[in-house]
Amino acid sequence: MGHLLAILMGLSLFVTVTVLPSSAQELERGARGTLACGGNHDIRLGGTEVTFTGYTFRNFNSSTTITIDDITIYDSTGVVLRSMPAPDPFPAGFNNILGPHETTNFDTTDLFGLSGSGVPANRPLQAILNWTASRGGFDLFGHMARMDRERIPGSPPSQGESRARGLLRCVTLRGVSR
Numbered sequence: 001m002g003h004l005l006a007i008l009m010g011l012s013l014f015v016t017v018t019v020l021p022s023s024a025q026e027l028e029r030g031a032r033g034t035l036a037c038g039g040n041h042d043i044r045l046g047g048t049e050v051t052f053t054g055y056t057f058r059n060f061n062s063s064t065t066i067t068i069d070d071i072t073i074y075d076s077t078g079v080v081l082r083s084m085p086a087p088d089p090f091p092a093g094f095n096n097i098l099g100p101h102e103t104t105n106f107d108t109t110d111l112f113g114l115s116g117s118g119v120p121a122n123r124p125l126q127a128i129l130n131w132t133a134s135r136g137g138f139d140l141f142g143h144m145a146r147m148d149r150e151r152i153p154g155s156p157p158s159q160g161e162s163r164a165r166g167l168l169r170c171v172t173l174r175g176v177s178r
Contacts, residue, residue: 060101129142149161
């Protein structure tokens with residue numbers, strides 16, 4: 001009987017040391033995270049078309065609030081084009097605090113306009129977003145949509161009809177230290 005009790009106590013200790021920390025890690029992972037999204041922003045076809053990206057973020061939780069802490073936009077060479085919220089603010093209308101089932105979004109035209117100023121030509125973008133949640137739950141969901149629109153030259157230029165779209169999910173980065 002004493003031998004069986006010792007085995008059960010050892011098994012209990014093993015479960016406590018190996019299983020419970022991984023459960024705690026799962027809760028911690030659900031309480032914060034990092035998303036990575038692709039993107040583009042380019043003036044093409046002799047200035048008659050703008051290719052830009054729309055980013056959308058969704059909180060699918062029923063009772064958890066998610067805060068988008070920061071977003072950094074890089075060009076394909078790793079140069080930081082925008083760092084939000086500091087020193088650059090989030091775009092107007094972008095809600096970085098998402099209550100249960102709330103959604104927010106912004107387009108690269110909100111950051112770089114229709115002129116493409118501040119964005120190197122023909123280079124893809126990368127957006128890295130850090131978020132925290134009020135408690136564990138579903139991770140923040142994000143996707144990006146690539147859009148090509150007619151660009152009508154003028155001062156300032158304006159957008160015409162949509163010509164093409166592509167939709168890709170942002171990926172959750174794991175094992176990354178912030």
